Amino acid sequence: MLPKDGAYMDYYSARIDTxxxxxxxxTEVAEVYTEESYRTASDIITKINSSTTKLTxxxxxxxxxxxLEILRNTIYARHGYTFKKKSYRQFFDSVEWYIPISENVDKELTSLEKNNIKSLFKFYLIIIL
Structure with missing residues (x-):
């Protein structure tokens, strides 16, 4: 499980708004400034174990x-996948059980995990398309 006290924020994907x-x-402009915002995840990710629970x-x-990204990548992290994407690495490096040991963990995945990865990716695609 992921720590319940974590701050689930993607510091590497800041959106800068003017x-x-x-x-x-x-009609004069009073002030122009930029504001950074970061993607955040709710604590729902601490309540779902995507390696042991069939996702619906x-x-x-x-x-x-x-x-969705965190839940999908938590499956890979549990098997010791070494993340190349900086934001995933930053997130999982702070989790005490994460030990990166392999660049390919596909043979380690259970059928439940494979199905959950497909489901998570399907909903991820719905959001981005």
Whole structure:
């Protein structure tokens, strides 16, 4: 399981928005500044064990993109997959049970995990398309 006290934020995928504030009584710009926002995941990811529980459409359809990514990659992390993507590596390096040992863990995956990976990826694609 993932730690319940973790901050599930993707620090490597910041979105930078330019904010333009208008003065209320004129057409002049009062201030222009940028604001960073980060993707976050709720604590639902600490309650779902995607390696041992069959995931259903009902349980997945309301999850955010980052939550689907974390749940899918938690399966790989449990088998010691060495993540190349910096944001995944940063996230799992902070989990005490994660020990990266292999670049290919496909032979280690159970049929339940393979099915859950497919389901998670299916809902991930629905969100991004």
């Amino acid at each position: 904010i333009i504030e208008q003065q209320t009584d004129t 459409e009902k349980g997945l359809k309301n999850l955010k993109k980052l939550e």
